[in-house]
Amino acid sequence: MAGGIAAIITITASTSHSMGVALADQPPTRVAAADQARQQRVNGSAEQPPTPTIGELVAQRNQLLARSSDRIEAGRQQTALAARQDILADAAESVEEEAERLRNLSTFYWPTDGGVSSGFGYRIHPILGIRRLHNGADIGGDCGQPIWAAQAGTVTKVAPTGYNGGSGRNIRIDHGEIDGNDIQTAYLHMNKIEVKVGQKVNKGDRIGTVGTTGLSTGCHLHLTLYKNGRASDPLDYIKK
Ligand SMILES: [Zn+2]
Numbered sequence: 001m002a003g004g005i006a007a008i009i010t011i012t013a014s015t016s017h018s019m020g021v022a023l024a025d026q027p028p029t030r031v032a033a034a035d036q037a038r039q040q041r042v043n044g045s046a047e048q049p050p051t052p053t054i055g056e057l058v059a060q061r062n063q064l065l066a067r068s069s070d071r072i073e074a075g076r077q078q079t080a081l082a083a084r085q086d087i088l089a090d091a092a093e094s095v096e097e098e099a100e101r102l103r104n105l106s107t108f109y110w111p112t113d114g115g116v117s118s119g120f121g122y123r124i125h126p127i128l129g130i131r132r133l134h135n136g137a138d139i140g141g142d143c144g145q146p147i148w149a150a151q152a153g154t155v156t157k158v159a160p161t162g163y164n165g166g167s168g169r170n171i172r173i174d175h176g177e178i179d180g181n182d183i184q185t186a187y188l189h190m191n192k193i194e195v196k197v198g199q200k201v202n203k204g205d206r207i208g209t210v211g212t213t214g215l216s217t218g219c220h221l222h223l224t225l226y227k228n229g230r231a232s233d234p235l236d237y238i239k240k
Contacts, residue, residue, distance in 0.1 A: 138221070157186075
């Protein structure tokens, strides 16, 4: 009896052994295939990309948001830069205009044809015969020849008739501030006056004609330049 049991055990062992060999040679069972697929999911494989986790998706979304927010910021900065460039261009234009205005103010227009017959300074007066300040420059010329505004400004005085203390017919133009000084010019002994008080004139505009009215020995323009209210040498400003 005992010999019989031993035989059965041997047979069983042998059967088990032969079955084990047989398993290795056979194609994988369904369980083995599922296990392999799970293993591939864990390890990752070339054919099948791994399914992203929620954390990975959130990270991807955050990355996209950050990138688009970067693009929006770049666009905003570009717009701001363009606006700033516009402002700078406008400012440069204003500076150039102001520089042009100042260049314009720094040069004066020779107010009538002819040279200087008597300059600014003390002299023996040609009619009165006494030494006194000649407070302007005598220029030109023939009676009736045009007089032009030496600088842009506003006419502040017109004396159309009379002796006027020797000045004869005369006008005055206020040029405002030039190089930090209030500058005005006055045109004396005129024949014809062609402007009115309050009228704005440009440099070189015709304002009247040369005469010999008032205390004068002959046809000429007496030009006075007032610097902060004081008569100064007009030739400091007005160059031929
Ligand atoms: Zn004079």
